[in-house]
Structures are given as C-alpha cells and as structure tokens.
Amino acid sequence: MLRCALGFLISVFMTQAHAITVTDDSGASVTLTKPAERVVSLAPHVTELLFAAGGGARIVGAVTYSDYPKEAQAIPRVGDNKALDLERIVALHPDLIVVWRHGxxxxxxxxxxALGIPIYFSEPKHLDDIAASIGKLGALLGTQTSAQAASNAFTRDIAQLRARYAQRPPVSVFYQVWDDPLMTLNRDNVFDEVIGLCGGVNVFAEEKPRVPTISTEAVLAANPEAIVTATPGATKPERTLPALDRWKRWPALTAVSRGNLFGIDGDLINRPTPRLALGAAELCRDLDAAREKRPK
Structure with a gap:
C-alpha cells in the first residue's frame, strides 16, 4: 500500500516538474502537462505563428483564410472569425486551442x-510580441529549437530595418484601413510601430478608438505626404489602386501631387506574423521613394 502511494506521489511530482507554463497575450497563464500534439487554430495569423514555431504538423483544425504557408490550406476547417463549429472542434480532440482574443x-x-481545454489567447500588439509569441508557442509545442530560430530571424530582420530607416527624415503617413466608411489605425497597434520603424509618422496616431472612423476633411487637413492601403490577399498592387482613387479629386493633396499613393499586400501588413518583416521592408522602400520626390 505504501509502495503504491509512493509511486503515485512520484508520478504526480514528475508531471508537475515537467509542466509547461506560459503567459498568453491576455495576461493569463496557460499550463500543459506535456507538449501539445493536437492544436486547433482559430485565426489565420495564429496558423502562421504555429507553423513558424515548428508546429504546423500538429494543427488539426483551422479557420477560413488560414492559407499560409501552402500546407495550411489542407488543414480541416472549423469555421471562421464570426462563427465556429464547436462540435467539430470537440470532435478533433485538441489538447490546445489558440484563439484571437478580439477576433x-x-x-x-x-x-x-467551458470545455476545459487549455486556451492560449493570441493578439500581438508590438513587433517584440511577435517574436515572443513564436517562442511561447514553441514552448507549448515542445519545438523550442525551431521556434527560437524563427524568433531570432524575425528580430534580426526588424532590427536591420530599424537601423537603416528609423532615423531618416520623417514622412507623414495616412494608413487607410477601409474606404467606406473611411477608417484608419491609431498608435495602439503593430502597424503604427512599423510606420515609425520606417521613419514615418502616423497622422492619426492620437485618435480613438484603435480603428477610428474619420472624415475626408480630416485627411485633407492632415495633408499626409504618403497614403498607404492594403491590397487584397497575395495579389500584387496594380498601377491604379481603386481604394485610393478617391484622393485624386484633390490634386493639391501632397500625397497625390507627388504620386505617393501606395498599396502593400494585406497579408504582409495586417497579420502579426514573421511575414510582417516583408511588409515593413516594402513600406520602408515606399517611404524612401516619397523622400526622393521632395522638391530639391
């Protein structure tokens, strides 16, 4: 009897000793008794982060638009950001669910x-959070080596861009999230940090809420030197950007008069994943082009 009790205590101790605990983006602790083997991803950016962390093969369910890398397109779907198939999720027997906190x-x-399955809330708000997220997910997956390599690579790429562009002459930027109604982003998001990384200044950084609706008159009054928007999916920007054509009605607007209307692949700038470094590099080049167009 004593031997059985001792064996049980040793087993409990070993389980606790090998438990994995990380803090997610909501500030909550997520604990697993062993590395996750069956993961459900409930946001496209989460799917990318899991692959970057070395856990792509462990994703058993994902939401619509989880399309990168290519292998992600074959993962069974469990709904989208608006509606989830809870029965399907339960049937997949996940030992970890990664969700988008506000999505x-x-x-x-x-x-x-209420199902009692460990949940990790993901919503990186800063560039450093992306690198940290990869490391935390790698810890939960037991893929720390792959995760650390991806985290280091992203950190290095961002550091190189910051060293090259952050101290260049500032360029005022209006980032157009949507054209009807007209929407932008304030400083409480990762893309504002990308603008600053490139030596840009977000003209609506102080607006509230995070995605404020603004007026055409407000943009005209701000008179940005560059206007940027996201182009759909992985398509290349066209020479004419329909979402930005509205501004051509005001040829005196600096961004229009100098031809500084830029489109960037939305997947590279709207998802807080390692690919954001590619989107940042493209924005930095665009803002450099805007500097070159200044009157001598």
Whole structure:
C-alpha cells in the first residue's frame, strides 16, 4: 500500500516538474502537462505563428483564410472569425486551442472555455510580441529549437530595418484601413510601430478608438505626404489602386501631387506574423521613394 502511494506521489511530482507554463497575450497563464500534439487554430495569423514555431504538423483544425504557408490550406476547417463549429472542434480532440482574443466571438469563447481545454489567447500588439509569441508557442509545442530560430530571424530582420530607416527624415503617413466608411489605425497597434520603424509618422496616431472612423476633411487637413492601403490577399498592387482613387479629386493633396499613393499586400501588413518583416521592408522602400520626390 505504501509502495503504491509512493509511486503515485512520484508520478504526480514528475508531471508537475515537467509542466509547461506560459503567459498568453491576455495576461493569463496557460499550463500543459506535456507538449501539445493536437492544436486547433482559430485565426489565420495564429496558423502562421504555429507553423513558424515548428508546429504546423500538429494543427488539426483551422479557420477560413488560414492559407499560409501552402500546407495550411489542407488543414480541416472549423469555421471562421464570426462563427465556429464547436462540435467539430470537440470532435478533433485538441489538447490546445489558440484563439484571437478580439477576433473570435466572445459568446463562443465562453463556450470553448467551458470545455476545459487549455486556451492560449493570441493578439500581438508590438513587433517584440511577435517574436515572443513564436517562442511561447514553441514552448507549448515542445519545438523550442525551431521556434527560437524563427524568433531570432524575425528580430534580426526588424532590427536591420530599424537601423537603416528609423532615423531618416520623417514622412507623414495616412494608413487607410477601409474606404467606406473611411477608417484608419491609431498608435495602439503593430502597424503604427512599423510606420515609425520606417521613419514615418502616423497622422492619426492620437485618435480613438484603435480603428477610428474619420472624415475626408480630416485627411485633407492632415495633408499626409504618403497614403498607404492594403491590397487584397497575395495579389500584387496594380498601377491604379481603386481604394485610393478617391484622393485624386484633390490634386493639391501632397500625397497625390507627388504620386505617393501606395498599396502593400494585406497579408504582409495586417497579420502579426514573421511575414510582417516583408511588409515593413516594402513600406520602408515606399517611404524612401516619397523622400526622393521632395522638391530639391
């Protein structure tokens, strides 16, 4: 009897000793007794982060638009950001669910949490958070070596861009998230940091909320030197950008008069993943082009 009890205590101790605990982007602790082997991803950026961390083969379910890398397109779908197939998720027997804190429906999140499956909330708000997220997911997956390599590579790429561009003459930037209604981003998001990385200044950084609706008159008053928007998916920007054509009605607007209307692949700038370094590099080149167009 004593031997059995001792064996049980040793087993409990070993389980606790090998438990994995990380802090997610909501500030909550996520603990696993062993590395996750069956993961459900509930946001496209989460799928990319899991692959970057070396855990792509362990994703058993993902949401619509989880399309990168190519292998992600074959993962079974469990809904989208607006509606999740909870029965399908349960049937997949995941030992970890990674969700987008502000992207997935709050009511369904409550139901997911009631299942008792460990949940990691992902919402990187800063460039450093992306590198940290890769490392944390790697810890939960037991793929620390691959995760650390990807995290280091992203950190290096961002550091190189910052060293090259951050101290160049500032360029005022209006980032157009949507054209009807007209929407932008304030400083409380990762793309504002990318603008600063490139030596740009977000003209609506102080607006509220995070994605404020603004007026045409406000943009005209700000008179940005460059206007940037996201182009759909992985398509290359066309010579004419329909979403930005509206501004050509005001030829005196600096961004228009100097031809500084730029489109960047939305997948590279809207998802907080390692590919954001590619989007940042493209924005930096665009802002450099704007500097070159200044009157001598």
């Amino acid at each position: 997935n429906a709050a009511r369904q999140m409550d139901r997911l949490q």
